[in-house]
Amino acid sequence: MKRVLIGLAAALALGSGAARAQDAAQVQRGQQVFTAWCAPCHGGKRVGNRWALPATASLEVKYKGEKPALLEQRTDLPAGALKLFIRGGSQSMPAFRKVEVSDPDIDAIAAYLQSTSAKGR
């Protein structure tokens, strides 16, 4: 019985390690996709005391401080919410096709945003 429990614990440890690696890979993939497809508008570049990129500047006007203008600081963007914006567009942002940003890419962006917002907390 003890051997079984030790074996189970080892398997769980191994499993959680593999899961962590998988999570890290997904976050890394999310960062790549975000950098390529989102950051040119939603990035954090500042010029002087203002956001330099169009979508970040626009969200600052929209949220008036109620939410962060920067997506990488948001805690309320799980994959389902992201999908609505990415596949449907929003205001002047057009929708993105699956050939550009796939569904697994959206999951990865969500994982990346979760990781960046957690760092900010």
Added chain:
Amino acid sequence: MAILPPGVSQRDFNAAVRLFKEAVGEAWVFTSDEDLGPYRDAYATHWGEAEERRASAAVCPKSVEEVQAVVRAANRYKVPVFPISTGKNFAYGGPAPNMTGTVVLDLKRMNKVLELDGDRYTALVEPGVSYFDLYRAIQDRGLKMWIDCPDPGWGSPIGNALDHGIGYTFGPYRDHFGSRCGVEVVLANGEVMRTGMGAIPNAGSWQDYPYGYGPEVSGLFGQANYGIVTKMGFWLMPQPESYRTATVTVPKRGDLQKLISVVNYLEHSHLIGEPLFGAPLRALMGNAAFRETIVKAGGPSDAEMDRYASDNNLHSWSVELQFYGPEATNAANWAHAQARFAAEIPGVRFIEGDSLKIPLTEAQIDAAPRRGVRHGIPSLDVWSIVTRSIDPTGVNDGHIGFAPIIPRTAEAVFKAQRVFTDAFRSIETIFGANALTVPQAWHRRSFIFFTTLPTSRTNPEVNRKTRASMLKLIEIGAANGWGEYRAPPEFQDPIVNAYSFGDHSLRRFSEAMKDAVDPNGILAPGRGGIWPKRFRGNRA
């Protein structure tokens, strides 16, 4: 919402879709409403209305062979297909087809930078390559050459060139279609054709000489529907050593004539990049009487405008010049430019700008609007003009461009100001023109008298006004001899209709060719106002 191509049965459509799936793989054929949503034009002026142009399916090939297989299947079942490259031609149609029911042939997966040559300054790319991709590929290889990019960097060099798009550096490179050299096309019968030297197997000079021998047919594929471009070569600009800016201002309204004349001399002598015209009298826009003066019927007199200028110690016109090249050459060219302006225009003033070594630092790029694109660095910075940071009311979700070509003369500018100021008084739009509206010198030998009209995905009334305004502006332009260089699909027919010399001989010739090379009318029906016989009744 199931949509079928006009005149195609459900059975034939299903059979074609089955063949498309065999050609490209099931995962790369989209038919559901959810998957086709992003193929709608987000800036459509009929958004959500019955007239909005919608795709019946989307097919995404990865190779030339897959494109050929799709075209053969389309021909077999007479299903029309509409090729897009990156699908980012917003304000001019986005990823949506000209004719509802057309299958979008999405070439985004064909995204290889095939060749870069830093000694001959050439590139060969596939249609799914974006300006971002091409820029990165050049940077990654450390090559000292520039691309010329439009405002939004996610567009395709091929797609933008095919729609006669423009950029912001040196004249020959700003004309993206004009800087092409060598094209590969899949024809309507599924054959692959290469133009110029590419027609000689293994020539090695495909991107060196565009003409080959015989007719140079690659020009037929711009704003047209005779084939699907799967490769295009481009001539690129050697990275200059330095960059210099300077501004010239002239005191009187009538000085615009000499100002433009000298600028034309400088640009056509390849001494300057894009000239940026301006109107210093805009500083008076806070003055209500002045605002009324610049929109008065028939336009203000030169004397009135000159009085405003002299009373306020302002000059009437300005032009910012861009010099690219060795530092000493830029300095000499600027000195030469000053001498030419001074000889022609009494009272001209010169304002020194920046003189910078290339590549610029990030801070130097950020120091002036659009400086990045003037250095061939793609971005999406321009999107701010359609976001809340510029329009806090959030009324507009996008815009379309009204972009008539006018001659590069002051006479034409003044006439366009008068005509379009009067036009905007009588049509419903929040945009407009006035006696200070300056022309854009994007295309090196002409002016574009550009304005934008808003679109909305929530307010059909905005779109209704925009459609009515656009049609009226096209009509007024045509009556004055001005035609648009580019437009969204729903306005391409009225625009082509204005190119009517010889009882529309140009359109009849274009459509005779269309019927000859695409007898089933399967390639992009309606693109560029060219309708195949089968769908000619769809002409607006």
